[in-house]
Amino acid sequence: MKFQFKVSPTMKTRQSTQQIMMLLTLGLMSVVLFSSAFYFVEYGMNYVVHLWSLLAVAISVAVASEAVWAYFLKKDIVKYLKTSFPWVTAIILVLMVPISTPLYPIAIGTFFAIVVAKLMFGGFGHNVFNLAGVGRAVMLFSFGAAIMPDLVTSATPISSIANLGWVVKDAVQLETFLAQFGGISGLLFGWYPGAIGETSALLIMVIGIFLAVKNVLDWRIPVFYMGTIFVLSALVAAIQGLGIWFPLYNIFAGGAMFGAVFMLTDPVTNPTSASGRILFAIGAGIITMLIRLQGNYPEGVVFSILIMNMLSPMIDRFTDGWQLELSKKYVTSIATLSVVGALLMGVVGFNLQAVAIEEPEPEVPDITLSSPIALDQSASATQGVVLSSSVDGDATVVVVEIKGYSVLEGGYEGAQPNKVEVRVNTSTLKVVSVTVVEIKDTNNIGTKVDNPIFLDQFKDLDQTGSVDAVSGATVTSLSVVRAVYAALEHVKGGE
Amino acid sequence: MSVWIGSMQKHIEGFKELTTYNDIVNIAAPKEIFIPLINGVSTAFEVLVKEGDRVFVNTKVAVRNDRFEVPLFSPVSGVVKGIKKIMHASLKPVDHIVIENDELYESTISIPHLDLEKATKDEVIEFAKVAGIVGMGGAGFPTYFKYLTPATLKAVLINGVECEPYITSDYRMMENYTQDLITGFTAMMKMANAQEVHIAIKKSKKKLIKYIQEAIKPYPFASIKEVDDVYPMGWERTLVYAIYKKRYVKIPCEVNVIVNNATTAIALGQAITKQMGPTMKMVTVSGNGIKNPANVFVPVGTPASHIIAQLGGYTDENITLVAGGPMMGKTMTTDAWVVTPYTNAITITKTEQVDSMTCLRCGTCNDHCPAGLLPVRINNAEQAKNVDMIAQLNADLCIECGLCTYVCPSKLEVTEGVRRAKRVLALKKGA
Numbered sequence: 001m002k003f004q005f006k007v008s009p010t011m012k013t014r015q016s017t018q019q020i021m022m023l024l025t026l027g028l029m030s031v032v033l034f035s036s037a038f039y040f041v042e043y044g045m046n047y048v049v050h051l052w053s054l055l056a057v058a059i060s061v062a063v064a065s066e067a068v069w070a071y072f073l074k075k076d077i078v079k080y081l082k083t084s085f086p087w088v089t090a091i092i093l094v095l096m097v098p099i100s101t102p103l104y105p106i107a108i109g110t111f112f113a114i115v116v117a118k119l120m121f122g123g124f125g126h127n128v129f130n131l132a133g134v135g136r137a138v139m140l141f142s143f144g145a146a147i148m149p150d151l152v153t154s155a156t157p158i159s160s161i162a163n164l165g166w167v168v169k170d171a172v173q174l175e176t177f178l179a180q181f182g183g184i185s186g187l188l189f190g191w192y193p194g195a196i197g198e199t200s201a202l203l204i205m206v207i208g209i210f211l212a213v214k215n216v217l218d219w220r221i222p223v224f225y226m227g228t229i230f231v232l233s234a235l236v237a238a239i240q241g242l243g244i245w246f247p248l249y250n251i252f253a254g255g256a257m258f259g260a261v262f263m264l265t266d267p268v269t270n271p272t273s274a275s276g277r278i279l280f281a282i283g284a285g286i287i288t289m290l291i292r293l294q295g296n297y298p299e300g301v302v303f304s305i306l307i308m309n310m311l312s313p314m315i316d317r318f319t320d321g322w323q324l325e326l327s328k329k330y331v332t333s334i335a336t337l338s339v340v341g342a343l344l345m346g347v348v349g350f351n352l353q354a355v356a357i358e359e360p361e362p363e364v365p366d367i368t369l370s371s372p373i374a375l376d377q378s379a380s381a382t383q384g385v386v387l388s389s390s391v392d393g394d395a396t397v398v399v400v401e402i403k404g405y406s407v408l409e410g411g412y413e414g415a416q417p418n419k420v421e422v423r424v425n426t427s428t429l430k431v432v433s434v435t436v437v438e439i440k441d442t443n444n445i446g447t448k449v450d451n452p453i454f455l456d457q458f459k460d461l462d463q464t465g466s467v468d469a470v471s472g473a474t475v476t477s478l479s480v481v482r483a484v485y486a487a488l489e490h491v492k493g494g495e
Numbered sequence: 496m497s498v499w500i501g502s503m504q505k506h507i508e509g510f511k512e513l514t515t516y517n518d519i520v521n522i523a524a525p526k527e528i529f530i531p532l533i534n535g536v537s538t539a540f541e542v543l544v545k546e547g548d549r550v551f552v553n554t555k556v557a558v559r560n561d562r563f564e565v566p567l568f569s570p571v572s573g574v575v576k577g578i579k580k581i582m583h584a585s586l587k588p589v590d591h592i593v594i595e596n597d598e599l600y601e602s603t604i605s606i607p608h609l610d611l612e613k614a615t616k617d618e619v620i621e622f623a624k625v626a627g628i629v630g631m632g633g634a635g636f637p638t639y640f641k642y643l644t645p646a647t648l649k650a651v652l653i654n655g656v657e658c659e660p661y662i663t664s665d666y667r668m669m670e671n672y673t674q675d676l677i678t679g680f681t682a683m684m685k686m687a688n689a690q691e692v693h694i695a696i697k698k699s700k701k702k703l704i705k706y707i708q709e710a711i712k713p714y715p716f717a718s719i720k721e722v723d724d725v726y727p728m729g730w731e732r733t734l735v736y737a738i739y740k741k742r743y744v745k746i747p748c749e750v751n752v753i754v755n756n757a758t759t760a761i762a763l764g765q766a767i768t769k770q771m772g773p774t775m776k777m778v779t780v781s782g783n784g785i786k787n788p789a790n791v792f793v794p795v796g797t798p799a800s801h802i803i804a805q806l807g808g809y810t811d812e813n814i815t816l817v818a819g820g821p822m823m824g825k826t827m828t829t830d831a832w833v834v835t836p837y838t839n840a841i842t843i844t845k846t847e848q849v850d851s852m853t854c855l856r857c858g859t860c861n862d863h864c865p866a867g868l869l870p871v872r873i874n875n876a877e878q879a880k881n882v883d884m885i886a887q888l889n890a891d892l893c894i895e896c897g898l899c900t901y902v903c904p905s906k907l908e909v910t911e912g913v914r915r916a917k918r919v920l921a922l923k924k925g926a
Contacts, residue, residue: 001809002813002814003828006826007908007914008817009910010826011897012901012906013901016904016906017904019904083853123853125855126853218862267855272861273869275500278498278499320872321887322868322888323500323501323861323864324866
């Protein structure tokens with residue numbers, strides 16, 4: 001008979017840290033699945049492959065770093081990993097970056113988060129900063145501009161509205177602006193590209209409620225954090241005369257909901273008392289809004305989290321004592337912090353100004369020009385065929401069909417000529433403008449000629465002029481020159 | 496309980512069905528019984544018998560003779576064999592009076608008769624003292640002493656909550672000795688000079704509530720207060736707050752309430768009607784480590800081993816044996832200790848090995864501490880040997896309810912850390 005000795009109590013809840021971390025992983029993977037579905041439907045399989053490659057790289061780096069660390073500490077590697085949960089950081093980090101992020105920045109970000117921010121601080125339970133937050137900050141500062149060349153990336157809702165100075169008062173402009181995300185409800189559902197896992201506020205909220213019910217996270221943090229953001233942005237909306245869309249935009253767009261559910265709630269880096277966590281959440285909400293509205297960097301979530309992480313030990317000291325005796329102090333300090341936040345936001349709100357909106361200029365791809373071609377040089381060569389000619393005021397508009405690279409050089413079977421529209425001043429017989437109607441030459445090579453840098457050269461030229469050809473598209477350039485020559489001939493002859 | 500502090504309580508799986516509905520097992524006294532000379536933490540007793548004396552059922556054999564007066568009575572007739580130091584349920588070696596049971600059960604009367612109708616407040620209090628009535632919920636605090644308060648009391652609160660898992664002895668006592676309960680709380684009301692009696696029972700115990708409601712119908716001053724099935728609802732502070740929404744600094748009298756355990760009221764009732772002290776005890780023997788879990792009715796001084804043998808023995812070679820409930824009871828490394836008047840349970844479970852891991856600072860312990868303390872901070876301060884901080888964190892207010900260890904997802908012995916901190920603080924105060 002063996003009587004086991006153990007200090008009381010001998011009964012323990014079934015919930016373990018391992019279960020908490022598994023549920024958290026489950027929640028994060030639900031977001032991954034949602035994003036995979038989005039990118040598959042809207043952009044195709046190669047985006048999904050890239051998303052999972054990011055995940056695979058981040059998780060491998062995280063697990064490998066910890067395994068090596070455990071090996072050098074002479075610890076049982078499997079046991080060490082089982083109580084250290086490196087993959088959680090890796091998944092959170094991947095969900096915070098845009099889909100166009102290449103693999104090497106995520107590897108470096110993860111490595112930094114795990115090795116520097118976690119292991120060097122003493123491993124699981126001892127880190128001061130939110131690990132994924134550190135990784136994200138490192139990536140932002142070091143590889144902010146790194147994007148995958150093949151993947152389309154879109155501005156996040158927060159950076160888009162920051163470009164407008166946050167204040168959008170014109171109803172039509174607001175509607176077109178919101179329409180790009182499918183309106184406020186579109187932001188809620190999150191079917192738009194942004195940071196990989198931060199788009200669907202609704203999904204993250206549902207996961208948050210599930211995790212709160214399962215005691216994985218403390219409901220106070222997301223509720224007070226989102227509440228602060230909502231109230232403060234409603235205050236700004238009231239000052240600026242903006243609608244209810246403004247506070248809703250602030251809570252549904254961007255990483256606020258993601259940060260609230262998956263990062264601020266990280267128990268290791270937030271205060272241990274309930275009132276401390278409330279102060280922590282309100283503080284983070286105020287800082288998020290200040291950075292959003294006043295900072296140089298549009299999204300304040302990550303930095304607000306890291307700043308509040310720094311203050312966690314101080315908040316813990318502040319709330320130390322007999323809670324029943326201190327409850328008045330707790331309520332007063334929470335109220336004071338809220339008032340301070342509201343005052344700050346009031347000042348910010350009065351000073352906010354809409355940024356004058358400039359019509360976005362069409363993007364001009366860079367081309368370089370090379371050897372000059374004289375217009376009359378083409379007189380002897382193949383003539384263009386005038387398809388149509390019409391008079392428009394002072395000018396005659398001539399559409400010319402001209403054999404380009406694909407026809408002349410026998411590019412492929414069934415090659416077709418290019419079409420160019422030339423506007424000629426009927427009296428001076430000088431070119432007014434040249435517009436490309438259709439270029440049937442090789443895509444991305446021949447089409448380079450459809451560029452103002454090249455076409456603007458024709459302005460005010462007569463048959464004696466010359467233009468520089470587009471490097472790498474000399475033959476197509478030549479075809480446009482011939483078309484212009486033919487058009488000038490046509491107008492001259494028509495007289 | 497608030498948004499600012501946390502829930503300060505938690506529902507815990509009770510496993511009460513193991514012993515709520517089956518038969519109560521009457522266990523006869525063994526050949527030798529051992530009366531432990533301890534009450535609470537005090538072992539200051541004057542022994543009134545000597546080796547070779549013949550004693551009867553109800554013979555007063557010893558009396559606590561320090562600040563409090565608590566008599567002990569023999570549950571059997573027989574011969575005193577002497578005094579022996581053995582392990583007690585409080586994990587301390589304690590003197591026990593050894594009585595050889597002659598199985599004749601000849602009895603005597605050591606308690607005066609009390610006419611409850613005519614008796615004054617002081618007479619009832621004096622009666623409670625000489626009858627040896629102590630808090631039967633596990634603490635063993637002398638009942639009479641509580642009523643010496645000069646405070647004005649409005650209500651007597653009978654605590655029938657029984658929030659510890661596994662334990663159903665109060666439930667079975669209230670169910671089986673309802674008339675004694677009524678006599679007991681009537682006497683308490685007299686001692687308190689109060690107008691009302693409130694009986695606190697968990698909402699989840701629907702059958703008992705209905706039964707007691709029926710029984711107290713003729714007593715309009717008595718009513719039932721239903722409370723949530725959470726731990727530690729049975730703690731005075733939690734209970735008083737749940738029912739009256741009031742908090743007090745030291746004792747419930749500050750908010751005009753006096754709290755007594757239901758079994759204590761029954762013991763008082765039985766002392767009045769039968770003129771016998773607390774010599775028999777209902778004890779819940781439960782858990783997956785005992786073959787036949789049941790409530791047993793045993794003489795005080797019966798060794799746990801004797802009871803366990805009568806219930807079919809252990810189910811496993813490696814068990815965890817707790818004197819009391821699994822939350823606040825003490826783990827015993829032997830079954831050779833005996834039942835005291837205030838032992839309410841023996842919890843026996845198969846030993847489970849649980850691996851602990853690093854604290855993740857989740858603060859769940861802080862949110863649940865019914866005393867409003869910050870257990871994880873106290874643990875940190877204790878590890879840093881920061882006595883000032885331990886004092887600032889009011890570690891001495893801890894009642895060691897065990898909830899912080901229970902809720903810890905990292906499976907750390909949080910309560911034990913607070914206990915160590917309390918010792919550090921006590922040493923500092925002593926110095």
